[in-house]
Amino acid sequence: MISPTVLHLTNDREPPGPGLSFGGAFRALAIDGALTHVPLAPAALLAAGRAAALAEIRQAAERARPEVLFVQTPGNFPWTDTDVADLLRRLGSPTVVMWEGDPWGGRKPVLPSMEPWLRYADTVFTPGLGIQARLLNRYTRRPVQYIPQTVPHRLWDDGPVPGVDATAHDVMHIGSCFVRFGVFERIDGARERRRFVRSLQRLPSCRFAVHGHGWRGRGALGPVPFDHQVDALRTARISANWDHFPGRDGYFSNRLPISLFAGRPHVTTRPLNTGWLPGPECGLHLVDSPAQVVDRVTELLRADPTQLHAAGLAGHTWVRTRLTETNALRHMLTRHLATVPAPRADPWQEIAAMDAVGV
Numbered sequence: 001m002i003s004p005t006v007l008h009l010t011n012d013r014e015p016p017g018p019g020l021s022f023g024g025a026f027r028a029l030a031i032d033g034a035l036t037h038v039p040l041a042p043a044a045l046l047a048a049g050r051a052a053a054l055a056e057i058r059q060a061a062e063r064a065r066p067e068v069l070f071v072q073t074p075g076n077f078p079w080t081d082t083d084v085a086d087l088l089r090r091l092g093s094p095t096v097v098m099w100e101g102d103p104w105g106g107r108k109p110v111l112p113s114m115e116p117w118l119r120y121a122d123t124v125f126t127p128g129l130g131i132q133a134r135l136l137n138r139y140t141r142r143p144v145q146y147i148p149q150t151v152p153h154r155l156w157d158d159g160p161v162p163g164v165d166a167t168a169h170d171v172m173h174i175g176s177c178f179v180r181f182g183v184f185e186r187i188d189g190a191r192e193r194r195r196f197v198r199s200l201q202r203l204p205s206c207r208f209a210v211h212g213h214g215w216r217g218r219g220a221l222g223p224v225p226f227d228h229q230v231d232a233l234r235t236a237r238i239s240a241n242w243d244h245f246p247g248r249d250g251y252f253s254n255r256l257p258i259s260l261f262a263g264r265p266h267v268t269t270r271p272l273n274t275g276w277l278p279g280p281e282c283g284l285h286l287v288d289s290p291a292q293v294v295d296r297v298t299e300l301l302r303a304d305p306t307q308l309h310a311a312g313l314a315g316h317t318w319v320r321t322r323l324t325e326t327n328a329l330r331h332m333l334t335r336h337l338a339t340v341p342a343p344r345a346d347p348w349q350e351i352a353a354m355d356a357v358g359v
Contacts, residue, residue, distance in 0.1 A: 003035050005035070005066040007069050008039040010040070011072050011073040012044065013041070016039040022072065022099075022325050022329060023153065023154075025325035025329040029333075035068075035333070042057055043076035054083060057087065058086075058090060065092075068096075069091070070098075070332075071098045071117050072101070084116040085116075095122050097123050097336060098124045099147065100144075101126070103127070103248070103251060104136070105245075106131075106245070107185070107186065108188075110136070110139070114139075118140050122141075122142075122336070127147055127252075128251030129251075129355075130272070131248055146250050146352075146354040147328055147332060148252070148274075149254040151319055154227060155230050161312070161313055162263075164305060167236055169209040169235055170238065170301055171209070171237070171239070171297055172208075172233055172236035173196075173212075174224060174241075175210075175241060176212035178190040187244045188244060189244040189245055196291075196293045197215065199293075199294045200219075211229075212224075234264065238264055238266070239259045239262065239265070239266045241256075248271070249271075252269065257323040260284060260315040264315075265285065265308055267296045268286065270288050276351060278314075282311060283311035283315035322344070
């Protein structure tokens with residue numbers, strides 16, 4: 001039996017390599033014989049000009065003759081409706097599955113280059129429903145589907161989670177500041193994030209550290225490379241976060257699964273309608289305001305370190321067996337390719353049920 005071909009139009013700005021988004025998940029499915037993976041990074045071809053990039057995309061696509069086109073956050077390439085329609089016509093109208101992994105709405109409007117793919121996609125997956133779904137549904141042929149953020153495969157580490165005896169920090173936050181002059185919010189939720197960081201900087205006897213652009217004051221360490229974030233989080237006993245775009249159905253950033261994967265208790269924004277997420281027994285503490293983040297962090301710093309570490313290890317185990325890119329890819333492709341098995345029922349059946357919530 002010949003495996004079906006999936007042409008993967010990634011949002012990476014570099015040619016496909018070891019750090020390719022969803023690359024590890026596609027490799028796992030290819031090894032199992034579920035599909036043949038053909039990755040292509042349109043944005044990486046723009047150095048030669050838009051016309052030359054489109055010509056190369058068409059040639060690669062026609063060689064692949066895919067059954068499925070997997071389009072990943074296409075905003076990095078200047079697509080037009082004509083470009084997309086022409087490409088699909090050349091390929092005989094394959095199934096189009098789109099993964100739009102960013103939050104949109106409010107101060108962040110949908111990009112023109114996204115609109116054609118939203119219109120032509122057979123299925124659009126996105127990590128937020130409610131406001132986000134209603135916005136994207138203005139362009140799509142059928143309602144968008146929910147897909148949670150997962151641990152990026154490039155951050156995967158099969159080694160043991162280190163202990164907390166020699167940690168340099170008590171609490172760490174990773175995320176940039178998007179507030180100008182202390183007032184003007186460039187992204188929804190930025191003021192609340194700034195408030196929680198300032199409160200932790202003032203917390204007595206707390207060794208607080210914050211990585212990201214725009215922070216000043218105690219514990220500000222500057223940006224940390226994405227590939228080093230798990231190692232950075234493991235230098236602290238606890239991680240804490242306030243997400244941008246709070247209060248959306250199902251939405252949380254990849255900060256949540258990455259922090260759980262680091263094996264440390266994590267305090268963060270409560271996403272709506274996500275009863276399938278674990279709780280404090282797995283080190284995940286969901287709260288409703290920046291003040292509650294600080295209060296919960298204060299409580300955890302007084303808790304038994306052994307119990308804290310055990311909860312962090314439980315969270316690490318939970319996320320590495322559930323919120324993986326491979327499970328997410330299976331969830332998105334199984335309905336279109338009979339060769340791709342569905343992910344494990346826990347928690348993916350409940351995740352699938354999210355499609356009936358908040359739209």
